[in-house]
Amino acid sequence: MDEGNGQGDGAIPRILIVDDEPDVRYMMRLIFESAGYQVTEARHGVAGLKSVKARQPDLVTTDVMMPMMDGLEFIERLRSDPETAAIPILVVSGNAQLAIAANTRLGKPFDPQALLHAAALLIRENDG
């Protein structure tokens, strides 16, 4: 992978992947870890909220259509909580355009380079 993790020398950025499909999470984890990120996973919005509270990730990627709590509600909850409102959100979904409150949106299937590029950019912008 030629896309860096968005951090020059500092701590390793943490990414939370929220998606109901294990195969998607697995692929994203591979891509992010090979670029030097720390990755945690959640399989729906409810688990995603818990994970955000516990780990304070530098970036959240989320699907839209999921059980228990869908991506739109998940994003709304993050945005409405002052503690999590500033966390950049990258939506990766079959119809990502629905998630207008996200920072960046990518369709599925995604291009690994585009995913890394979007993640690095969001983390860098948020740090800056």
Next chain:
Amino acid sequence: MGRLRTGIADLDLILGGGLEPGSLVIVAGAPGTGKTILAQQICFANATPEHKALYYTTLSEPHSKLVRHLEPFEFFTPAALGRSVDFIHLGELVQEAGNAGLEPVVTEVVRKCFETKPAVVVIDSAKALRDFVSDHELRTALYGLASRVAHTDALLVLVGEYTPREIEGGVEFSLADGIIQLAYEPHEPVDRRWLRVVKLRGGDHLVGKHSFRIRQKGFEVFPRLETLAPNGTVEPEGRVASGIPRLDELMGGGMSAGQATVVLGPSGAGKTILGLRFAVQGLEAGERCLYVSFQETAEQLVRKAGSFGWNIADAWKSGQLAIHYVPVGELDLDAIAAAVRRELTTGSVRRVVIDSLAELVFAAREADRFPAYSRSLVGWIRSAGASVVITSETTTLGPMTEPIGGLSFLFHNVVMLRYLEIGSELRRALNIIKMRTSNHDKGVFEYVIDRHGLTIKDRLEGVTGVLGWSALRSKS
């Protein structure tokens, strides 16, 4: 509340109008039969932003693959994803089924149903649920799921690779309000897909196997002809000119309107010419005609007619003449019947030619249903007030065996064409074997085929044995 349409008009016809909201329907069949496509077509036909379709996958295929396979279909609209159709993965909830059984799965689906009031909920594959719980737990879970989802009036569809044996005894099926079985059957000369409504509570459905194809527009279903009743009956009166005046004379003034006439004869005897001439006569009288052809394409038929001086090109282009060419790869009795029904119901067709019946029988390889099929097809044509000429192949050499398995009884009139050898010369002869409601000439007549078509000449005198046998005069 009305029935929920499947998005496939002929399937709704089979289902007696569609599927009941709040009911549990199982779509069962082997892999590759089209279950997922059918379920998705039902979803996309009914989903709205206010009443979504929820498509739950368990352990089937990833959503990206599912969507990629959907993209070629016309019913698929990418913008509907997430807006009116949700694809949600339940696999991990299912895999975790431990002491709690499938309760977490049921709870989640029911929660979402009460929250979003969907029109349709699909679980694909529902059979995968069997791998994680006992039969008893499965029954309890599905009962709970179906009864709770029913309160939201959503149609619950379970999709699974169930075998025919499982359909007979599986716990899912005793709970189901409807069961649609799909199958893929190796079938010469072309494989065939069919569906059967095994069970449907609260409505009349059409029984039996119904052919279907999967095309770009999605499911194309052809209701089994024998199960369909024609829409009313028109009783035409009078006689119908065949376009061959001498033949009409032999037939006591022509075939009666609304009747079915079969023209039997060997290859090259002139059956197609007789059928074409019958159609041309109708076109010249301003009638609308349908020609179903198994060997010649529309262009070939137009050229063939032109070689006899009959211009049917203009009628074909204007739609006065509909030519339905059926290539071998498309051969399916119910698909052909559907095309004929469509023509009969969309326009005032007065004449139909089917060329040829024997070819249809042999190629379709469904001899056991053929008498009932033929009777129904003729019934549909008659009920529309049309007259039909059907050609049928016989043997070329030697005594003619009874054609098309003794189906002549299905037709009002039987005209026979044959070759015969007279004075070391091959000639042709015609006779009327039967006319059900009219007297007719019992003679055998020579005919010729020339650039004007088929012309009947004189009665053959002093010749016997042309039927392959004759009553011999006793010596005493």
